[in-house]
Amino acid sequence: MRILVVNVNTTASMTESIARQAEAVAAPGTEIVPLTPDFGAESCEGNYESYLAAVAVMEKVRAYREPYDAVIQAGYGEHGREGLQELLDVPVVDITEAAASTAQFLGHKYSVVTTLDRAVPLIEDRLKLAGLTDRLASVRASGLPVLALEADPDAAVAAIVEQAAAAVEVDRAEVVCLGCGGMAGLTEQVVARTGVPVVDGVAAAVTVAESLVRLGLTTSKVRTYAPPRPKQIRNWPPRVG
Template identity: 40%
Template sequence: MRLCFINPNSTASMTDKIAAAARAAAAPDTEIVALTSRTGPASIQGPEDGEAAVPGLLALVAEHADAVDGFAIACFDDTGLFEARRLTHKPVVGIGEAAFLEARTGGRRFCVVTTLSVSIPVIQENIETYGLAADCIKVRASEVPVLALEREGSAARETVAEEIAQALAEDRPDAIVLGCAGMADLAQAYAARFGLPVVDGVVAAVRLLEGRVRA
């Protein structure tokens, strides 16, 4: 099985992080192909960036549709998800979609901790579109810019952790969803630190996509 993870932004270091997380979660017989948009913005923060990223994303889907068994859109906003599904008969999932479905397993209710406030309306709209509004307590912003997660030595990881702690105190969720592909390397550490499930969309997308391809 060959699964293609497409980073709709043009930051290659984020693609590398996505690929590492996906490969660690994949079954032994699953090959992960990770692609970076050639024309997308450096990061996707809000609807304008999302719109700018769609053409490059769709170009990669069309280019690789015959070479892989399924696609994951590796932006938590699920940028261009429905447009991509119209281009191929192969399964296409979004990492946001996958994270929400995994977080609600067993009747859990969850909070999303994302980057900037500008992303909140997009994420909330997606949750409603997927019919999962009753499962999500709140979408919270840590006010960490996406690219800060790529800088060694930045305070971004601790700032996100502080927002998770506040969510636990105020909202009392059963699970936390990390609302950015750039957080793909943080879920296990946060789960150990806070003692509850912390869902990363990249890992969740591997599981969801493997299941859909096999089906």
């Protein structure tokens, strides 16, 4: 089967990193097709950039001409999944929800740990809409921006690990979802420090998407995700390049 894995920002190197994560867990016979939006922010760290990503992801997928079996939106806490579900019949999986759903099979409560403090409410709101907050212990942020990773990667990783430990010890999480990508060895260090299972959103989403395809299930079209009604769309999509 072929799964489109769409980055939410326009940084190609992050798309590649996401693709590698996806391929590492994909089943034999699954082809991962990484896509980078044609417009939008180099990284998504707030609602404006996230809304931009929502439409850029949709246009990128609409422009893809080969057949495919499922789509993964690979951004943590971002807007847009509902729009993709309207446009497509194939399953659409958001990594925030895939991670949380997976975590709930492993422990009594789970937490999400991310980098920027301002991302916390976005993640909380996406989980709230997804109906996945009853067993959410906390969403925690290290407070260090993503760029700090490059300046001082050890310090950045240490700050994340520390928040994961607090999630387990203070908030009583039994599973941790990592809501930030691209940190080498991060998962291992969180496991080592906390002793709890650590869920990576991209990997979880690949297995969820594969499962839905294998089960022959597609997005329900009876109401919320019925195809858009035919109508005039003005000045859209934008001409790019």
